[in-house]
Amino acid sequence: INVLQTMIESISTLTPKDKDILRMSWAIVSKDLETLATGIFEMIFEQAPDAKLMFPFMMKDHRSGENKEKRSTEFTFHALRFIQVIESVMQCIDSPDGLEPLFRNLGQIHGRHQEQLGFRPHYWSVFKECTLYHFRKAMRGDKRRYCIRASTKAKMTPSEIDSAIILWREVLRVMIDRMNAGLEANNIIRKANREVIDHDDATHLHPTPRDAKHHIDVVNRRHELSVVVPDFFIRRASDEISLEGVDISSRRSS
Template sequence: RVMIESISTLTPKDKDILRNSWAIVSKDLETLATGIFEMIFEQAPDAKLMFPFMMKDQRSGGDKEKRSTEFTFHALRFIQVIESVMQCIDSPDGLEPLFRNLGQLHGRHQEQLGFRSHYWSVFAECTLYHFRKSMRGDKRRYCIRSSTKAKLTPSEIDSAIILWREVLRVMIDRMNAGLEENNKIRKANRDIIDHQDEEDPNYHPTPKDAKHHHDSVNRRHELSVIVPDFFIRRASDEISLEAIDIASRRSS
């Protein structure tokens, strides 16, 4: 099994495998991206809660063309992260800030939209599935051994998938580090607020705080036609439990 500690530890052979396999799978980025995105929602339906265009009430019809455009736009954003890795594969120093920022962004999504870290694992597995599918289906495949156009053997496809799995694992590890960093900052901020509450028992949440919580709850309940109620309840409970507990302590 190939194990890499970071993008910078890739060997020249590793990079050749990644470049050649990427040349195959990236020939139609839109199809690749939307296929991965659709599979993510199939495997994790509650992930739809994070995307406003997936939350529109389908009973009203809506603008299907606009919804399709938004779906494609967000799907391409997923795959562009991998594209960034390939663009920086020889000088990966610039990737660390990217991964950290993405992790911090998802930390905020965790609090506001119900992001769960296992979505990254779902993303990785769906990506690997479609990468393998693309390599198997390509009619003019690159031969990893010679970098010439030829049919990839099953073992060469397996080698590419093993390496891509490690690259995705490194990406997720670095993004998760950014997420944990954001969580520590949020916890420190909550501790400060709790300390203020102890010193000032008359302190109450601002109308803006209350409205944000109310809007979040309402938005999740409006999604029942898209996401099974079980997932909505689970996401809502996980997101709101902490806020409700703080609010109840303040009002008591």
């Protein structure tokens, strides 16, 4: 709860001017989400090549035209999923508490990826830096907006771009912190589940004294019943059948 409160306060304390800068920068960088997303995704794989192991389509041979097109489609799909998370943050920038379920779910997903596909938490830092690089690139534009001789006036001044990058770094940090919290919570649950399973297996393989005493009691009870019940029928009965309701004296008298 304290971590969630910190997240809410971190984004909620953004001033109206901060939010204006974020919205202005987002309006620029989101003009072509597909180009932005694939650029970030490609850079992530350049900086962390081992991350490709998490995406089977990156490990296949795509030399033929049909397969190459399929890879391009899958690549774009996954890249857009990255950027859509940031888009959700911008949509909830005035009510950040609504983001918690999203980040918790993403953390749980990456927790499973950590166990099954080799996800490493430092990939998030790579994602953050690659995102900031492409955000700055988009804000500066193709004509290098810092150039005094630029033919068109920049929509954002250099100082506004710097401010935007500082703000985006904080937003991405909060996102990563919340996803990592979800990942850690998922790991704790999975660890607890494994311990329960391991304990049950160990109990089955190594009976406790209580289990041994129960077994002796059952054997003695069966021996007592064997006076009137043939062993053949006793052996057919399960060791787990309760014999408390049997009236031995009445059966002997019969």
